[in-house]
Structure formats: C-alpha cells, structure tokens
Amino acid sequence: MPPLLFYLFALITLGFGFMVVTGRNPVTCALSLAASFVGLAALFLSLDAYFIGTVQILVYAGAVMVLFLFIIMLLDIKSEEGKKLNLPAIVSGVLLAVLLSLQIIAVVSGTDIAKKSAENTPLALAETAGKIGKAALPTITNDLKTGTLPDAKLIGFTLFDQYGFHLQVVGLLLLVGTIGVVVLSKRERSAP
Amino acid sequence: MNASILLLLPFFSALLILVGHRQLKGAAVLISVGSSIIAFLASIAFLGADDNEGTKMLLPFIDVAGFRAGIDVMSDKQSQGMMFIVTFIGMLVHLFSLGYMKDDEAKPRFFGSLSLFMFSMTGIVLAGNLFMMFIFWELVGLSSYLLIGHWYEKASAAEACKKAFLTNRIGDFGFMIGILLLFGLNNGDVAFDNLQDAFVQGGPLHDAAKMHPGLITAAALCIFMGAMGKSAQFPLHVWLPDAMEGPTPVSALIHAATMVAAGVYMMVRMSFIVTASPLAAEIIAGIGCFTALLAALMATQQNDIKRVLAYSTLSQLGYMVMAVGAVAMAAQHGEPVHGPDPGHAAMFHLYTHAFFKAMLFLGSGAVIYACHHEQDIWKMGGLRKHMPVTFWTFAIGTLALMGLPPLSGFWSKEAVLGTAYDSGCKPLFLAGALTAVLTSFYMMRLLIVAFFGKPRSDSAHHATEVPMIMLLPLAVLALFSIFSAFDILATPLQAMKPPHVEGHDTVLFASLAALIIGAGSAIYLYRGKDKDPVNIKLFANKFYFDEMYAVIVRICQDRLAWIVTALERVFVDGLVARLPTAIIARLGAATRMLQGGHLQGYTFLLGGGVIAVIYLVVFVLPHMGH
C-alpha cells in the first residue's frame, strides 16, 4: 500500500475520532465514529487482514453504530450545546492523552520490532503452499499457489481447529448478553 | 455442710427475691423470713462446731500463679460468736419487720435487700482471708446503701444513702491499700491464719516488721481506715447519723448491731498487726477514744429518738475501737496475757452491745410506729402508761447501755475501761470514764423525756401498744440484754469474754460513779420538763462537722476538679480524642474526594495509574538493572 493511502486513512481514522471526542451533537459523534471505523477497516485491509476489515465494517460501522444511533434517537438526547464545559475534566483528559501518546511514541521508536515493514517482511504465499501442516487443505493450498491470501479460510481454520471451545464460550456469552439486554430493558410492572 | 448453708441460704433468698419479686409478691417476705430462721438454726449448729477446724475452702475464687483466694469458711470462737449475733439479731429483725413494714408497698424489695445484707454479713464473718473479706465488705456497703435508701422518694433518704456509700468508699480505699501492702509484704498470701503465723513464727512478714516497722504501721493504719469507714469512726463518722433515714429495723440490724461492728470484728481479727506497731495502736486507741467522747457529747443534745441512739452507737463503737488499740498497747507493755484463749474486750463489748442496742433501736421503732412516725422525743412523753411492754424493754436496754450492774453492759464496759486502764495511758481511761458519764446522762434523758411526764402531742396521746410480732423480738432481746454477760450464756455463745480481772478497783468505782453522776444529773435536769433546759448549739449541730466537710469539699474538691477538668480538656479531650479525630477526619475527607462517585474521576485515576505503571516498567526499571 502506498504511504500516501496509509496517511490518508490514518488521518480519516484519527480525524473522525477527534470529532467523536469533541462533537457536541450525539448524532454527529455517532456518524463520525462510523467514518472513523471505515478508515480503520481500510487500515486493516492494508495489513492484509481482509476478513477482519470486512467484519469491522459490517459489525462496527454497520450493526453497532446503528444500535448507537437507534438509542440516541430513542432517548431523544439533546445536544450538549447549552451545557458548560467541565474544564478540569477536559484538561486532565487531554493531559493523559498527550502523556500516553508520548509514551507510546517513545516505546515504539525505541524498539527494533517496530522497524518491520511490508517490504522487509513480505508474505511468502506460493512457497508456503502445502507446507503448513494440517492447514494444507486443498482449497487453501490452491489459493496460495495462485498467489492469493485465503485469510478468511485461514482464520476459520484457526478458529475451528484450535479455538473451538473458546468459540462456543463466546457464543454462550452472546446468548447471555441477549438475555441480559432483555432483562434490563424489560419495564417492571411494579415500577412507577 | 453447715457453714455453706449460712452463706448460701441468704444468697439464694436474696437472688430469688430481687430477681423475681414481681412474681413472688407476698411469698418474698416468707422466703426471706424463713431463710433467716433457718440461718439462725444453722448458726446454733455452727456454734457447736469444732473450734480448731481452721479455714476450709468452700469455693475457689481466684487461683492464679500461686495466688489463691477463695470463698472460705473460717471456724473459730470469734466467727462462731459473731455468726450467732448476726443470725440471731437478723432473725429477730426480720420478725420485727413483718410488723413494722406491714403497710410498706416495696416490702419484697426491702426483704430482698435484707437477705442480701444477711448474705454479705455472713460472708464477712466467715471470711478466711482479706480478699474474701473485702468482697463482702463491699457487698455489705451495697446492701446498706440499698436499705438506707429504701424510701428513696424522700430526698433526705436518697442523700443519706449516697453519703453513707461515698464515705465508706473513702475508708474502703484505705482498706484496699492496706490489703495490697500486706499482700506485697507476705508474698501474696492474705489468709488470716497464714498472716498471723507469718508474724508469730517468723515469715516474710516478721522480717518485714523488723526491717521496715514503718510499713507495718502503714498497713495497720490503712486496714484501720476500712474499719474507720464501716464502723463510723472520726473523721468518717458523719454517715451513720444520717443513715437513720432508713427504716428502723434496718437501723437496728445494720447500723447498730452488726454491720457497723464489722470494722471492729475485722480489727480484732487483725489485732496481731496492731500489736506489732506501737504507733498504730496509739493512733487507733486515740481515734476510738476521741470518737466515743465526741459522739457522746453530740448525743446529749439530739431530739430525734433515733439520732440519740445513732450517736450512742457511734460512741460505743468508739469504745470498741479504743479497746482494740488499748489491748494492743497493753500487750506491747508486756501485760500478762490471760489464759490460753484470752478473749477480747472489744469483741465482748460488741457482743453485749449488739443485743441491747438492737433492742433499743427496735424499741424506738416500736415507739415511732405507735406514734405514727413521730421521731421527736419532745413530742412524745408519757408513753410509759400507753406502751408498758415497750417501756420495760426499753428501760432494760437503757440501763444495760448505762452499765448498771449486773446487766450485761456493765461487764463489757468495765472490761473496756479495764483495758484502757491497763494500757498505761491515763487520758484514755479518763476519756473513757467521761464518756461513760455522758452515756448515762443522755440515755437517762431519752428515757425520761420519751416515756415519763405527760404526752406532749396528739400522736403520743393516742399511742397504743404495738402488735405481738414486734413485742416478741423486744422481749427476747431484753432477756439477752440482761443475761448475755453471764457465763451461762456467754460461754456457750463464744462471746470471747475476757477474764474478769480482780483488783481493778479504780475501774469499778469509776464506772459506778459515772453511772450515778450521769443518771443523777439527767434526772435532776429533765424530770417533768416540757422542753430542753440545756441548749448547747455546738453539740446539737454535731460540732458543725457536716458544714466543715462541705466547706472542705467545696474548696479542695472544686479546685481539684477544676485542675482535672483543665488537664482532661487538654490531654484527654485534646491530644487523645480531638487531635486523632481531626487527623482522621481530614484524611477521610481527603480520601473521600477520591470516592466521588464520578465515573470520569475514576477513569482519570485509572489512566493516570496506567501511565505511571508504563513509566515505571518501561522507562525506570530497565535502567535500574532489572
């Protein structure tokens, strides 16, 4: 991916992120967050994580943001324009953010692992074909031979091969979450 | 076991009544009276018990690292005789109270307290060590407090019981110090026989007496201070006259015959330690003699029938205490000890005095009852015809107290005066004789004013003889007042009668002269008079002791209280209480800010913590070699 595109998408991600933090209108914030997530999805794609990028758009920018918007509309939340700003909170928030960023920059610039790039760590698709143990399924091998990265297939294989149990736990978690939402949202009859 | 009945019966009776008097109602009275009668029978059996049985442990109370103190039963002549007096008079007073307290609403409470007193008193009598004696000493004080304050609705009664309790506390404080001194000197053994052995046969106490005679004197005087409070010796005598606010049977039992004698009883038990210290003996004799004289002077000008008797009791107690000191002084001068078991003049006087003084009080109770609670003798008069039985018993008591031979009082008074004579201190003997003159004087005055002449008020005019239940104890006590000093009664009752010493003609003449002078002048002055011809304010107002104490208390105690208050404000309130409170409060307020309940505040702290951890782990620790 050309550096220009990276900077563009990074700018989209961070810029819309900034708008989320500073926006006065919740709807603006929600839409900004969706845009920010689209940028993030593009960054995922640039990292050859096509499946995750897609899921990011589908789940986050799609489902989750719709949920947010739905709640904002449902509760009919007014924008905060009238309210005065909480200055100490803002100052401390900015201070922490700056400090944290500086620390991360310092850490990143001080390590060799951060020097890795797509150029010095290229993917070796064709060479790997047929050499990756149990994952050497024909469909994956064929994809690799043709030089495409079958990352959805590989993630699926990893999930079901190594993390089957965890997947079921997550499924259960979702079920519990659903039940929890129902319980929480249910209006109690005795409530005034 | 006999002795345990003596101790436990009144205890359970008191417990039962004081806990359940609402349910028991009338039965409470029966329980109390019944227990007192059984206790009396048990004490007769106790009289016959072996003298040399020594001390038996009834119940271990404290047993810590070599220190043992228990609920003991001490069985010797002294405790057996005293036990008879306590239970006998106790029983008679119980019976008398049946009549006297008939209309009282709080009868169960009264009898419960009476049982409590019987329990405490038997405890003192049976005590085999100072520790147990102290416990029961305090219990006696408590029951005395309860009984004086029986009519607590009356302000004067409430004041009097408070006064009695507080005054006794002063004495008890000294007593406690004395016990602790002996405890320390005798390696933690405070049993009476062991203490005595340690003295006589040379134990740690004997050595201590040689090395530090001052310590022994201090111990003796501190122990005496306990007796001073309980037996109302100068300067702690002020509570006893006020204690007459209690019901009259109580005055007879507690404030005449038994409890106030506990001090004397204890001093006789501890007489070996008084003998060991000449100075203590002199001080004790002096205080006793002074109290006797002072109280006798006060008694001559009292108009309340019970107060006359109260001051008379004070005076006689002074006599006994003087005898304790005088016997010790005589022993120090090397006067011969008579016989193997010499008896003790103080205990002997206690014994005879208990009978006639209890009788006098019960008699005065009968008079008061008959005169509808009139206590002023100048409003009585002529009762001789209305209440003949009471008159005769009262007269016998009076004569016994005056020391008319051959009534019991004569013998014991002579014994006391004899020891005073033997002590080699003439002023002691002279003061004793003067007290005897005064005693005859005020008792004769009381008898003449109250029982002779014309009735001086309506209530005296309409007085009638009291019921049988009240006359019976009077009659029995009158018999004892006459005969108790004779060997026929005194020997089986273990009266500790000192052998009658021949050749003390001076003593004999002095006591007879005192009797004649006192009684004669009283008859001369008061016969047929309607009001008091003699008027000495100083005596009537008890030498202004109460006022003096009030001033002393106001000056000393208020100053002291002021200083203590200031110290407490600064140290206890300020440094100990307020300062840490303030610090904690500030700290709390500071940390409370952390717990503001604000989500953002928590998040900020979380973020700050994360940054700090990153800083430490990434930037600091690697440079420190980790």
Add this chain to the structure above:
Amino acid sequence: MITLGHYLVVSGMLFALGLAGVIARRNIIIVYMCLEMMLSAANLALVGFSRFHLVNGLPDYTAQSLVFFTITVAAAEVAVGLAIIVALFRSKQSVDVESVTKLQG
C-alpha cells in the same frame, strides 16, 4: 515506507483519543463510543502485530482470531451497555455521567 511503528502510533493515538473522550465527555453515550474507539485501537495493534509476525510466511492468525473474539465481545458489551443506559435514562431522565454518583463515598 510504512512500518509497524506507524500502525502502532496510530493505534496508540486512537486509544489516547478514546481515553481523553472517556474522561472529558459527560454524555454517557459518547463515553461509550469512546470506549469502542479504544477497543478498536487495540484491535489495530493486534492486527499490526499479526501481519508482521510471520508464521510459515503467513500472518499470525492466532492474533486475528483474538480480534474476532474481541469484536464479538464488544458487540455483546455494546448491547448490554446500551440497555443499561436505557434503564438509567428511565430512572434519571438523563444521560449525564454526573447524575450517576451513587457510589459516592
């Protein structure tokens, strides 16, 4: 040349932005959005590490599985969280975090 460092810095800044938002904003829904942003930032870091940690010449798919789980859990969390916000709004008629100070010491 875009290195792993670039991605990590973007991820860190996104995270810091989210943190600042959580601390500074009073609207609880926006606080929630900021939380989501912080989670996504973590995802970005994970995917970045996944890409540059080659196993047999392919990205490390264990990390991407973890991202998958994260997204799932985040989705569940959003659902429950929003339900809580709704319940809160019902009782307080407000979505201001300052109105929720029951835990005050």
